[in-house]
Amino acid sequence: MAFRTLLLVCCTAFAAARTEDPPRQKEPLELAVIVHPKNPVTKVTLAELRAYLKIEREYWPDRKRCDVYLPQSTTDEYDVLLQKIYRMSHKKLQKYWVRRLFSGEISAKPSYVPSAKAAGEQVAKGEGAISVVAAKDVPKGVNVLLIDGKKPGEEGYPLVAVPGKAEQEP
Amino acid sequence: MAGRILLLVLLPAALAVAQDDGARMDALEKENAELRQRVENLEGVQQAVASDVEDTAEGLGLNMVVKRGSVWGIFQLFGDTGVTYASPELPNRGEAFFFDGGIDLFFTARVGDHFQVLSETVFLSSIGTTSDSSKFDQERLWGAYKFSDLLQLKLGLEHGPISRWNNLYHHGKWLELTVTRPFLARFEGDGGILPMHEAGVEARGAIPFAKGRLTYVFFLSNGRGPQVTDVEEFSDHNDAKAITGGLGFEPMGTHPLWVAVFVRWDEIPPNAADPARLRSIGQIVTTLQVDYRGERIQVLSEVAFISGSDRTSSTDFDHVAAYFQVGYSLNDEWTPYFRFDIRDMDQGDPYYSPVNRDLDAYEIVGGVRFDFVENAAIKLEIGFGEREERDGGGVVSDRGYIRVGFQLSFVF
Known part of the structure; x- marks a missing residue:
């Protein structure tokens, strides 16, 4: 009897282990780049967007400083940015900011915002601000930039990726 | 009632x-x-x-960032320590010893959209003839006004742009891939042959176009002092100013590549204490710089051509120094690296010879860097090569050497 009970327990445990869900692949995430409504720039190429978000370009054409607000590093939005814009891991990006700041090439590092709502608030507040949010969470009162002539949702829009891939890369 | x-x-x-x-x-x-x-x-x-007060969760180390009104201030601290072995040993020292590499205090602030100040102060440790010492040194101190991406004007003390290494890493050892600097990027007080510190006024900017970005630098500075170890931070021995001009190109692409050429003209003043230096020396330095940072591979390479015209002896001297360094990131933590470093000097140059910097040397360096936490790294490297040495009678001979360095470097 004891043996049967033990067998039953083992079989149940084994079956439970077998039926555990495999890790699910995340859905592709589309990002929208938001700026202040008074910003004269309405469209950029992907290369120009890289230059702004990497602070290689510090000023908009109207000479307002481009202040970058990034999503927090634990978010899917940040992961997609690492893949599509920065092309480096989070650790390397941190080192990149320290090196450029220390060399005097830039005068400040990007700020981080905890949510799309907070990103919207910062962008609505600063005429030179730029931020990136999930396309489905675009807050009110901001403009969404066209990238390579395309807006989020259109075929060929470049800021789309499956989150989680950046951490697998060196 | x-x-x-x-x-x-x-x-x-x-x-x-x-x-x-x-x-x-x-x-x-x-x-x-x-x-x-x-x-x-x-x-x-x-x-x-x-x-x-900014959220500190997203920066390295303490990441002390303060924003008050229109002022952004950022403070960062670098430091390093380690142990070294060299054979043959340094004069009056053993073959192996521990060392303290010093502390680097960095501060920058931006006021409004266009004005920035930056300061780098270092507590340096130096090996003396009889005893070691520490000294306080203001390495950089400047204010700059950036009109736009096209033009920034800067005034003050800065690390000169003649070497890419110098402009990338300054005194932040944690930022350097290796334990040691290459010959051409060594500081004036540490065996260097090029001016690393300059006081003056600088104009720089970047011009974007379809294929990439063109950057330019123009720097007017005090120039070099009478001796190769002099840094003219606070004054100038002559009225002639040094002029440095440079053009860099960064092609549009996924990974950053920088290719640049810099030229520097200077009139080095006479040295009254040296009979061989009664008149000035005209010096022209040309450097070629390549810097590539891929996902895994990073390459940094420079060549410097130094041409000196000694007006006392009416003799010209030509020197070349170069290095090629490559690192390969296995992951975020481990990066093995290799460097070939060479200095080919014309003997007898009266500017370099009093401190034996007119002698040839080459070195092969191999090592590994391990970033064991986000803001600290340990590096282990072995270097071996050959260098010319001059004895008390002025006779020059070749001597092989080997050295091993272990360094702990950090940023907070």
Whole structure:
């Protein structure tokens, strides 16, 4: 009897282990780049967007400083940015900011915002601000930039990726 | 009747009490309003302080970033320590010893959209002839106004742009891939042959176009002092100023590549204490710089051509120094690296010879860097090569050497 009970327990445990869900692949995430409504720039190429978000370009054409607000590093939005814009891991990006700041090439590092709502608030507040949010969470009162002539949702829009891939890369 | 009398007596008393309560209520309400105002003021101050201090969770080390009004301030600290072995050993020293590499205090602030100040102060350790010492050194101190991406004007003390290594890493050892600097990027007081520190005015900017970005630098500075170890931070020995001009190109692409050429002209003043240096030396330095940072591979390479025209002996001297360094990131933590480093000097140059920097040397360096946490790294490297040495009688001979370095470097 004891043996049967033990067998039953083992079989149940084994079956439970077998039926555990495999890790699910995340859905592709589309990002929208938001700026202040008074910003004269309405469209950029992907290369120009890289230059702004990497602070290689510090000023908009109207000479307002481009202040970058990034999503927090634990978010899917940040992961997609690492893949599509920065092309480096989070650790390397941190080192990149320290090196450029220390060399005097830039005068400040990007700020981080905890949510799309907070990103919207910062962008609505600063005429030179730029931020990136999930396309489905675009807050009110901001403009969404066209990238390579395309807006989020259109075929060929470049800021789309499956989150989680950046951490697998060196 | 008695009741009416009682009412007549009590009514004024009740009215008096009621009047007294009303005044007290007014006073209480006033006090309450004042207190409410004070609480609101305190809450406002608290919110302002909270919004002035950036979230520190996303930076390296302490990442001390403060924003107050239109001022952004950032403070960072670098440091390093380690152990080294060299054979043959340094004069009056053993083959192996521990060392303290010093502390680097970095601060920068931006005021509004266009003005920036930057300061780098280092507590350096130096090996003396008989005893070691530490000294305080202001390495950089400048203010800059950036009109746009096209033009920035900078005034003050800066690390000269003639070497890419110098402009990338300054005194931040944690940023350097390796334990040691290459020959051409060594500091004036540490065996260097190029001017690493310059005081003057600089114009720089970047011009974007379809295929990439063109950057330019123009720097007017005090120039070099009479001796190769001199840094003219606070004054100038002659009226002639040094001029440095450079053009860099960064092609549009996924990974950053920098290719640049810099030229520097200087009139080095005479040295009254040296009979071989009664007149000035005209010096022209040309450097070629390549810097590539891929996902895994990083390459940094420079060549410097130094041409000196000694007006005392009417003799020209030509020197070349170069290095090629490559690192390969296995992951975020481990990066093995390799460097070939060479200095080919014309012997007898009166500017370099008093401190034996007119002698040839080459070195092969191999090592590994391990970033064991985000803001600290350990590096282990082995270097071996050959260098010319001059004895007391002035006879020059070749001597092989080997060295091993272990360094702990960090940023907070």
